[in-house]
Amino acid sequence: xxxxxxxxxxxxxxxxxxxxxxxxxxxxxxxxxxxxxxxxxxxxxxxxxxxxxxxxxxxxxxxxxxxxxxxxxxxxxxxxxxxxxxxxxxxxxxxxxxxxxxxxxxxxxxxxxxxxxxxxxxxxxxxxxxxxxxxxxxxxxxxxxxxxxxxxxxxxxxxxxxxxxxxxxxxxxxxxxxxxxxxxxxxxxxxxxxxxxxxxxxxxxxxxxxxxxxxxxxxxxxxxxxxxxxxxxxxxxxxxxxxxxxxxxxxxxxxxxxxxxxxxxxxxxxxxxxx
Amino acid sequence: xxxxxxxxxxxxxxxxxxxxxxxxxxxxxxxxxxxxxxxxxxxxxxxxxxxxxxxxxxxxxxxxxxxxxxxxxxxxxxxxxxxxxxxxxxxxxxxxxxxxxxxxxxxxxxxxxxxxxxxxxxxxxxxxxxxxxxxxxxxxxxxxxxxxxxxxxxxxxxxxxxxxxxxxxxxxxxxxxxxxxxxxxxxxxxxxxxxxxxxxxxxxxxxxxxxxxxxxxxxxxxxxxxxxxxxxxxxxxxxxxxxxxxxxxxxxxxxxxxxxxxxxxxxxxxxxxxxxxxxxxxxxxxxxxxxxxx
Numbered sequence: 149x150x151x152x153x154x155x156x157x158x159x160x161x162x163x164x165x166x167x168x169x170x171x172x173x174x175x176x177x178x179x180x181x182x183x184x185x186x187x188x189x190x191x192x193x194x195x196x197x198x199x200x201x202x203x204x205x206x207x208x209x210x211x212x213x214x215x216x217x218x219x220x221x222x223x224x225x226x227x228x229x230x231x232x233x234x235x236x237x238x239x240x241x242x243x244x245x246x247x248x249x250x251x252x253x254x255x256x257x258x259x260x261x262x263x264x265x266x267x268x269x270x271x272x273x274x275x276x277x278x279x280x281x282x283x284x285x286x287x288x289x290x291x292x293x294x295x296x297x298x299x300x301x302x303x304x305x306x307x308x309x310x311x312x313x314x315x316x317x318x319x320x321x322x323x324x325x326x327x328x329x330x331x332x333x334x335x336x337x338x339x340x341x342x343x344x345x346x347x348x349x350x351x352x353x354x355x356x357x358x359x360x361x362x363x364x365x366x367x368x369x370x371x372x373x374x375x376x377x378x379x380x381x382x383x384x385x386x387x388x389x390x391x392x393x394x395x396x397x398x399x400x401x402x403x404x405x406x407x408x409x410x411x412x413x414x415x416x417x418x419x420x421x422x423x
Numbered sequence: 424x425x426x427x428x429x430x431x432x433x434x435x436x437x438x439x440x441x442x443x444x445x446x447x448x449x450x451x452x453x454x455x456x457x458x459x460x461x462x463x464x465x466x467x468x469x470x471x472x473x474x475x476x477x478x479x480x481x482x483x484x485x486x487x488x489x490x491x492x493x494x495x496x497x498x499x500x501x502x503x504x505x506x507x508x509x510x511x512x513x514x515x516x517x518x519x520x521x522x523x524x525x526x527x528x529x530x531x532x533x534x535x536x537x538x539x540x541x542x543x544x545x546x547x548x549x550x551x552x553x554x555x556x557x558x559x560x561x562x563x564x565x566x567x568x569x570x571x572x573x574x575x576x577x578x579x580x581x582x583x584x585x586x587x588x589x590x591x592x593x594x595x596x597x598x599x600x601x602x603x604x605x606x607x608x609x610x611x612x613x614x615x616x617x618x619x620x621x622x623x624x625x626x627x628x629x630x631x632x633x634x635x636x637x638x639x640x641x642x643x644x645x646x647x648x649x650x651x652x653x654x655x656x657x658x659x660x661x662x663x664x665x666x667x668x669x670x671x672x673x674x675x676x677x678x679x680x681x682x683x684x685x686x687x688x689x690x691x692x693x694x695x696x697x698x699x700x701x702x703x704x705x706x707x708x709x710x711x712x713x714x715x716x717x
Contacts, residue, residue, distance in 0.1 A: 156524070159520070159524060160526070162515075162516070163516070163526070166530075166534065167530055167533035170533045170536060173548045173549065173552060174548070177551070189556075191557060193557065193559055235444045239442050242441050248435045248438040258449065261454065264453070264697060265652050265696055265700055267673050267677075268457055268460050268693045268694065270693075271456075271459075271690055272456035274681075276451075291451075291452065294448050295445050295452065297449065324437065325437040325441075353541070354541035354542065356543050356658075357654060371541075375541075376543050379550075390547070392547075401536065404539045412535075412599055416600070
């Protein structure tokens with residue numbers, strides 16, 4: 149589009165205003181986390197208190213073991229990401245490249261489950277975990293996260309775009325189907341795998357419903373559930389709550405700032421250009 | 424010494440082996456639960472009694488439950504407001520962002536940070552913003568001489584507050600998808616329009632909007648499906664209140680399943696949700712034939 153002379157200043161004005169609306173709540177929560185309790189309840193609101201009060205961060209673990217929550221979340225996220233990437237990429241390769249009976253019917257089933265709301269599967273999963281005595285263990289969050297129809301679908305789509313010539317050459321050299329997957333497809337799709345990995349990380353780290361349903365004891369909780377519980381109990385300790393909020397958001401924010409382009413790719417890839 | 428006919432070179436063998444972990448998980452946690460929920464929805468199961476079928480009783484009760492129409496209404500209210508507003512805003516932002524700007528990366532990051540933050544964190548922050556006495560929002564409104572409402576505890580304003588937060592959180596995601604769609608539109612259309620002396624607005628209306636319709640369609644379908652399943656925001660910010668004005672479908676399913684332990688009833692409701700999502704998706708696909716240009 150040939151730019152009009154007013155387009156750029158107008159765009160900057162609107163985008164700056166929008167960015168302010170997007171970022172201000174976070175900045176405000178950071179400021180609130182550095183106040184003492186009285187300074188929070190002043191009217192009109194002030195940006196910062198008299199002194200920056202870092203003790204909200206230091207005393208965070210007094211009432212709630214946020215360090216433990218952090219490691220719980222990290223453990224669950226890492227395991228889910230690694231396994232889901234392995235299962236999705238293997239199955240994606242099989243659906244994209246190998247020939248066997250029932251392949252298309254089976255893949256159709258996978259696609260069909262993409263339409264199913266998460267709430268539909270939650271009740272039987274809860275009963276299953278109850279039956280095997282896995283309620284209130286991290287297994288109840290890890291096991292359902294090991295496989296994803298979405299990840300399988302995404303990687304199948306990506307593997308379908310890899311040209312067949314490489315495969316043919318590898319076959320002639322005596323490579324097994326698994327060898328082709330491991331030596332050709334995985335190395336060639338590192339960006340796609342990283343993108344999916346980022347998505348799984350985001351989903352698992354921020355997941356709230358599943359911890360809420362499956363976990364009950366304090367020492368098992370994830371960050372999101374811990375924060376929600378803290379809010380239930382200390383709903384007026386805004387500085388403490390905001391400090392905990394900042395701690396919850398910070399790790400994923402750092403990951404995002406380091407891998408911004410991967411995130412953007414991921415959104416575009418999942419959009420599949422609307423095709 | 425392996426020969427070419429060895430099992431190691433058979434597609435079928437490797438397909439079975441490499442699919443196995445995925446299939447097991449898929450069956451255990453996706454396919455079988457979907458079928459199990461269907462079965463449970465025809466029972467009066469509440470975790471303590473023995474499992475007994477009771478035919479269509481849950482479904483009958485659903486249509487007599489006075490809360491159910493209210494919950495459906497709230498869900499439709501949420502969807503019908505948040506989806507169009509969210510789409511229009513994110514499209515406009517994407518159009519402004521789709522040019523060579525200096526601060527491009529900063530803008531993109533700023534709009535995307537709410538997307539990556541957990542809903543729990545967002546919920547805590549916004550509850551503080553909506554606080555009627557000390558909150559920022561009412562303070563900002565007071566500059567314009569507006570006496571702000573008690574947002575989350577007002578039967579009238581709690582749902583709009585939930586909608587504002589939801590739009591704020593998902594704006595960046597939709598904006599990025601629109602941006603990708605805009606970047607795939609060929610420049611030559613605009614050049615031709617420039618030769619004809621078309622105005623900026625007429626180019627937007629007659630080139631951008633029609634050519635972007637596949638992307639718009641995708642964003643619409645995704646947004647509608649997601650908004651029918653809104654839960655976190657409601658659970659964290661209002662607990663469905665005040666006076667059930669923000670109780671949405673999934674919140675009511677959650678309450679029945681994990682607070683009242685009425686597994687059968689909750690399963691029936693989950694299937695109604697499933698059915699609604701299917702219908703909405705099919706209607707949109709059917710309509711897409713009419714409003715997409717390929």
